[in-house]
Amino acid sequence: MATPSDAKPTYIYKLIPTSAAPPDPLPERLPVSDLDQTDGFIHLSTAHQVPNTLNWFFKDHAQVYILRIPYDPVDENIKWEDPKAEVCGPRGGEGMFPHLYNGFKLGKDEVESVQLWENGPGGWDSVLQAAEAWLVY
Incomplete structure (x- = not known):
């Protein structure tokens, strides 16, 4: 699953606890988590980062x-940064997350699709x- 740091992802992912379950159908804007609100951006992960984010x-x-x-429709609004938005780096580089x-x-x-994982x-x-085919870089 190695990918060059300059490779553009096909998808990026938002993980949401069931306590903040997204409505179905999705609205124009989902509620913003306290963490995202405090940090001033929406925390996202690439397919490679989802396992560590989960764990x-x-x-x-x-x-x-x-x-x-x-990814393409939101590309212009993504900054690749460390989790605290303190360091910008190459797209998808180790420790760099899409914000x-x-x-x-x-x-x-x-949002293209939503899955509930147990x-x-x-x-x-x-x-x-089981989600390997859906979890695409």
């Missing part, structure tokens, strides 16, 4: 919503294997 921030969650966002700076606009126009007895690994 770090959602390891104790039974379920998580994963929103798949086509969406578009006035917190994430909804039906940006954490298994062995953690997220079995879910990630």
Whole structure:
């Protein structure tokens, strides 16, 4: 799954706890998490980063919503930064995350699909294997 740091992703992903479940159908704008509001941007992950994001921030969650966002339409509003937006770097480089700076606009126009993943007895690994075809860089 190695990808050059300058390769443009096909999709980027937003992970959302079930306590903030996205409405169906998706609205124009989803509610903004406290973390995103405080930081001033929407935290996203590439397909390569989703496993660590799950294991770090959602390891104790039974379920998580994963929103798949086509990259090209939001490219102009993405900055590649470390998790705290302190360092800019190459696209997709190790430790560089896609942060969406578009006035917190994430909804039906940006999100291509949504999946609900369930954490298994062995953690997220079995879910990630099953979702391999959907989780695309």
